[in-house]
Structure formats: structure tokens, C-alpha cells
Amino acid sequence: MANNIRKIILADCQKQELIVDFSEGFDGLEINVGKGANLALNLINFGESRNGKIVVKVEENAELFATMADFSNGNSRLDVAINLVGSNARGTWRLSTLASNQDDKKYAVHFHHLAQSTYGLMDNYGVARNSSRLAFSGANEIARGAKKSKTKQNAKIIVFDEGAVAKADPRLNIDENEVEASHAAVVGKLSDDHLFYLMSRGLNLNQAKKLITYGYLLPIANYFHDEAMKEKIAKIIEERV
Amino acid sequence: MDVLKIVDLHVNVEDKEILKGVSLTARSGETVALLGPNGHGKSTLLQAIMGNPRYRITSGQILLNDQDVLTMSVDERSKAGLFLGMQYPSEVSGVVNADFLRASINARRAKPLSLFQFYRLLDSTYKKMGIPFEMANRSLNVGFSGGEKKRNEILQMILLEPRFALLDEIDSGLDIDAMTIVASAIREEQEKGRGFLVVSHYARLYNMINLNRTIVMVNGKIAVEGGPEIIQKIDTKGYEWIKTELGIDIEKEEPAMSAVSIGVCATKEAIRDGK
Numbered sequence A: 001m002a003n004n005i006r007k008i009i010l011a012d013c014q015k016q017e018l019i020v021d022f023s024e025g026f027d028g029l030e031i032n033v034g035k036g037a038n039l040a041l042n043l044i045n046f047g048e049s050r051n052g053k054i055v056v057k058v059e060e061n062a063e064l065f066a067t068m069a070d071f072s073n074g075n076s077r078l079d080v081a082i083n084l085v086g087s088n089a090r091g092t093w094r095l096s097t098l099a100s101n102q103d104d105k106k107y108a109v110h111f112h113h114l115a116q117s118t119y120g121l122m123d124n125y126g127v128a129r130n131s132s133r134l135a136f137s138g139a140n141e142i143a144r145g146a147k148k149s150k151t152k153q154n155a156k157i158i159v160f161d162e163g164a165v166a167k168a169d170p171r172l173n174i175d176e177n178e179v180e181a182s183h184a185a186v187v188g189k190l191s192d193d194h195l196f197y198l199m200s201r202g203l204n205l206n207q208a209k210k211l212i213t214y215g216y217l218l219p220i221a222n223y224f225h226d227e228a229m230k231e232k233i234a235k236i237i238e239e240r241v
Numbered sequence B: 001m002d003v004l005k006i007v008d009l010h011v012n013v014e015d016k017e018i019l020k021g022v023s024l025t026a027r028s029g030e031t032v033a034l035l036g037p038n039g040h041g042k043s044t045l046l047q048a049i050m051g052n053p054r055y056r057i058t059s060g061q062i063l064l065n066d067q068d069v070l071t072m073s074v075d076e077r078s079k080a081g082l083f084l085g086m087q088y089p090s091e092v093s094g095v096v097n098a099d100f101l102r103a104s105i106n107a108r109r110a111k112p113l114s115l116f117q118f119y120r121l122l123d124s125t126y127k128k129m130g131i132p133f134e135m136a137n138r139s140l141n142v143g144f145s146g147g148e149k150k151r152n153e154i155l156q157m158i159l160l161e162p163r164f165a166l167l168d169e170i171d172s173g174l175d176i177d178a179m180t181i182v183a184s185a186i187r188e189e190q191e192k193g194r195g196f197l198v199v200s201h202y203a204r205l206y207n208m209i210n211l212n213r214t215i216v217m218v219n220g221k222i223a224v225e226g227g228p229e230i231i232q233k234i235d236t237k238g239y240e241w242i243k244t245e246l247g248i249d250i251e252k253e254e255p256a257m258s259a260v261s262i263g264v265c266a267t268k269e270a271i272r273d274g275k
């Protein structure tokens, strides 16, 4: 894999939007967001699941805004490392994923705060259906000296069917005092109260589960800029859930 | 005529018996007022009729036009014509009101409404309830005020055209104008011949709708049955007279653990209730 890594270098102060479609194959990405630059990275996969590694370096005053809609089929492991190397560097990672059938999907997302006043936000959302497996491991590390940095991690997985197995493993690793850090992880079934409410209006269990799940996965589409892509995501989610 | 018949119903919540033998018959075109002190089983009765799995029926019957309701799933009960306007409607984030309403309406129709028909119906019902139409595009009840949630319940009742509407404290949280809107919506539905079971603590809403009967639930049983005079009596005097006139001891709610040592009586009640 390493010999095929694609490299993206965004020069200082550049602003760029980039769509990477995994379903056409994926060998990994190495990205450098130069000083003051701004990269909106939209990752999608509606086809076959792919392993991969994404490594991003965000320099001083630069920003990465990464969003992934992974509605692929199969097994995969994705490793993401976001290194906030310059002061005021900002990184956001948002994932919405669905594991179905026998899928086994793992996501390991890592934020490294290596400079002062950096900001990191990680949001991993998933649904595990049938007898699939879905695992999120998130790590936010703030290095010594990265004062006034803020880091946040949310993980949420809905276990849709009895046979599905899900795991969320959030970690914070803080080596500096003057920082803000938080994490939240929820793995669970759909709320019985919500299901009862919808069913009391005539939706059967399956319809109620689908409506809630659709509403849970769909918000990822808001972070895609391309209108056609938004619609495609909505359609895929509707088909898959 | 539609008949909803409840026979000697016993219901447990988390292994505690809450309803201890409730019998009640409601008919289409009739409205029954249901009152009673806090925690005495009014919501439990309504939730059990709708089929909330938290409320376990240990014995008794619920029949809708001689059909056994207890063997029906929750959605089947809804499609059979039962509607529960909830005391605490759930907030379901991500589920858009309009999508939810459309799915609910179409669930009971052989042929789904066209998008155009649906939006026309939705628009007029929102207007009737005095709810801004933008709310249709928001997540179901998320961030709605108490009063907005209750109006949204009545909006659903109108759209779903039930045979029997069970309304649980639908007036709580409503301002006076909203109360007027809700009351006139209920009266309009009463004229269509629907049956109502209306739970409230206050005379205000009851005075604004048509009533046929009043029942009072105490200790998980129906203690009193009569006319609207009972409501006025409760409104002015509370529930103490039930004890003095009928000799029924009113059980108090279990005090929370942090607030036990209030008095000897409360402690005793708690011990007895806990058994």
C-alpha cells in the first residue's frame, strides 16, 4: 500500500474542495495543508469496502474539514491520523457509516495536537445491522506545550439488530494542563420510547427503525457541498437502511 | 357504534402493580373525563391501552368492538383506531415531522396520499392548530416547547382520524390561546363522533369541551364515577373528600430516597408501598 500513496499538497493560503471516491479504488492519502490554507475533504464510498490510511498534516492557521460517508459493503480498516502541527491549526473529522450483513468495519481516528491553540473535533456515527461488526477507536492526544488547545470526540453507534456487534473506544491522552478536552461514546439499541412513539402512530417496527436510522445517518449529507452528491447520499441511505 | 371495553385490568410497571382491576367502557361519540391524584395510574391506563411494552398486563381484557386489543402490536392498535396523545411526547432527533406524519397517515391507507394532497392537508391542519408551517421541517418534537409538543399531539390526532383518542394531560403547558385552539379542535373531532378519554388535573379544559362522564382513579382503581360536578368539586377542594366521604385511603407517592425523613406517615406509606 505504502508505495502507492497519493499525495496532496495544498500550498499556503490556498482554499480547496476535494472529493475522493473510494469505490473507484483507494491506496491511501497523504495530505499537507499549508499555512493558512483550507481544505474541505469529502470522502465517499458506496461500493466495495476498502482498507486505507489517511495521514494529514495541518500547518499554522490552516484548517482541515474532513467528512466521510461510508456506505460500502464488505470488510475494511481505515486509519486516519490528523496532525495539527502549527499553532491555530484546526481539524474536523466527521464519519457516518453503515455496516450490514457480515461486514466487519474498523475505523481508527487519531488527532495529534502538537502546537498551541489547536482545535480538533471528531464525530464518528455508525449503524450496525444484521450480523455485522463495527468498531470505532478514537484517540485525541495533546502533546506537552500545546497549550490552549481544544479537542473533542463523539462516538455513537446504533446496534440495529440483535446479531450485530459494535464497539466504541474513545481515548484522550493529555500531556498539558491548559487545555479543554472531552469525549462521549454511546453504543446502544434504538430507544424503546422513540420506537413506541412512532409505532403508536401506525408505523410498524421496521418502518419506525428505518425512519429513525435514516434521520440519524442523513445529517452527514449537510457537510457535502455538492448538491448532486447530497442527493446521492440521501438516496443511498434510504436504499441501504 | 364503536366500543372500547376494559375489563378488570391489572398492570405492572417494573414488577409493581399499578392498576389493580380497572373496568371501563367508552363509546364513540362520548367523552369521558379521567381525573385522579398524581401517580395513581391514569397514564398507566392509557399507555397500557396503546400497548407500551413498559406496562405489563398481568390480567384483564381490552376489547375494541369485541376485538382483542391485547394481542395486537402497537401499530395495529393505531391502525385499528386508537390514538394516544402523550403526557410526555418523545423528542426524536433526525426524524423530520413532515416525513413522520406522511408515513403515519399512509400507514393506514390502502393508497398513499399524493405529495400534493399531503401538503395541502398538512398546511390546513397546521393553520388550524396555529403552528408555523416551518415546524413541519424540524425534527420531531426536538426543541419544541411544552405547549408546542402538546399542539403537535393534537395535530397528529386530527391527521390520523382515530375512533378513540386518549389524551393525557394535553392541556399541560398550554397558554390560554393555545388551550382555546386545542379545545375547539377537540370539539370539532367530537362532532365527528369520535370517542374520547381525557386526562387532566384542571377544570379549565373540561369546561371548554363536551363531557358525558367523569371518573376518578385512586390507588389504581376507579373510585368515583359521575357527572361534571365531580370536576368542579376536585377543582375547588382537591381529593381529600374522597377519603372522608368514601373512606378510601389515598396512597401517597413514594418519596424519593433523598427526601425520606419528612414525617412518620410518609415513611410508613413508603414502607408499605415498597412491599
Ligand SMILES: Nc1ncnc2c1ncn2[C@@H]1O[C@H](COP(=O)(O)OP(=O)(O)OP(=O)(O)O)[C@@H](O)[C@H]1O
Pocket (backbone or CB within 6 Å): B013, B014, B018, B036, B037, B038, B039, B040, B041, B042, B043, B044, B045, B054, B087, B253
Ligand atoms: N415507566 C415507568 N417506570 C417506573 N415507574 C413508573 C413508570 N410509569 C409509571 N410508573 C409509576 O407508576 C405509578 C403510576 O404512574 P402514572 O404515570 O400512571 O400516574 P398518573 O396518575 O398518570 O400521575 P400524574 O397525574 O402525575 O401524571 C407511579 O408511582 C409511577 O411512578
Ligand SMILES: [Mg+2]
Pocket (backbone or CB within 6 Å): B042, B043, B044, B087, B168
Ligand atoms: Mg400521568
